Amino acid sequence: xxxxxxxxxxxxxxxxxxxxxxxxxxEDLGLYEAQVKHNAEVHSCHVELGLITVTLSxxxxxxxxxxxxxxxxxxxxxxxxxxxxxxNQHRGPTTRTFCSSSGTLSILHPAMSDAGSWRCQLRYxxxxxxxxxxxxxxxxxxxxxxxxxxxxxGSAAD
Numbered sequence: 001x002x003x004x005x006x007x008x009x010x011x012x013x014x015x016x017x018x019x020x021x022x023x024x025x026x027e028d029l030g031l032y033e034a035q036v037k038h039n040a041e042v043h044s045c046h047v048e049l050g051l052i053t054v055t056l057s058x059x060x061x062x063x064x065x066x067x068x069x070x071x072x073x074x075x076x077x078x079x080x081x082x083x084x085x086x087x088n089q090h091r092g093p094t095t096r097t098f099c100s101s102s103g104t105l106s107i108l109h110p111a112m113s114d115a116g117s118w119r120c121q122l123r124y125x126x127x128x129x130x131x132x133x134x135x136x137x138x139x140x141x142x143x144x145x146x147x148x149x150x151x152x153x154g155s156a157a158d
Contacts (some may be wrong), residue, residue, distance in 0.1 A: 001028070026051060029075055050075045052132045054120055064140025068107040072120035072132070079125040086119040112140050 006020045017036055021028055029051050035044045052074040062068050072083055083103040098105050103122070107114060115138040121131040151157035 021049075024049070024051065026053075050130070052120070052122070052130055054118075054132060054134050056136070061137035061139045062110055064111060064138055065109045068110045068114075069104060070107075070118070070120075070136075071104040072122060073103065074122050074130050076122070076124060076128060076130055078128060080122060081125050082123045084121045084123070086121065087114070088116050088118075110138055112138050114138055 001021065004021055004023065004025075006022075008016065008018055008020065011018065017034055019032065019034065029049055032047045032049060033044060034047070035042060052072065055071045055073070056062065057069045057071075058066065070085070072085075080101075080103065082099055082101055083105075084097060084099040085105045086097050115136055117133055118136050119131055119133045121129060123129050149157055
């Protein structure tokens with residue numbers, strides 16, 4: 001797995017024996033065991049790495065006004081109850097939150113305002129909640145609302 005794996009040697013003295021994998025790939029899924037030997041004692045722990053994936057159709061970046069479909073899936077084994085999408089990580093009745101049982105969100109005419117941070121949250125039958133965040137890029141025109149721009153003669157205009 002080199003060079004994607006690293007240990008933070010500086011944290012060992014504080015009892016932190018964390019393993020860092022960057023970037024995580026689907027083949028990294030599974031059970032990991034850590035063993036630490038100190039004097040005559042051996043300590044071990046097991047950690048299972050699960051994966052959550054967000055798929056865009058068409059892939060990122062998305063063209064403004066073209067149909068966009070976003071799906072979210074995880075390797076978790078329980079039955080999926082609900083998928084919620086949060087735009088720019090806001091919650092509440094006035095924010096952009098979409099929930100469904102299918103896990104797929106379709107945006108018929110994506111606009112520049114749809115770009116930014118999206119969070120997919122999966123809720124399972126055993127009450128487990130798994131989420132991930134990704135950045136959606138939209139290619140389009142994000143100009144002034146008024147199509148007339150005034151500039152002084154001899155100056156630059158954007």
